[in-house]
Amino acid sequence: MLLHATNTLPLLKFVSTFLVDWQKELCRVLTSDPLGILQHKYCDLAHVIQGMTDFPDPVIIANYLSPLTVVRWLMQGTVE
16 A cells, blocks of 8 residues: 555655555554454554654655665766
């Protein structure tokens, strides 16, 4: 879901709408573990995430999806 939204939504909509909703859903899952996958609840972590205005950072997501590698550096001519 996060990957798809990153690749398909305009940046403003991604940051202002999608990430806000995604963060709320993440916190809901951390505090309630509705599927029983986490084995226990992470209320403190959810509380920390709720207080963050830059999680997840769109720049970090972009770097994760398109990592800068030595091959890419060489192709761009930035490595001497």
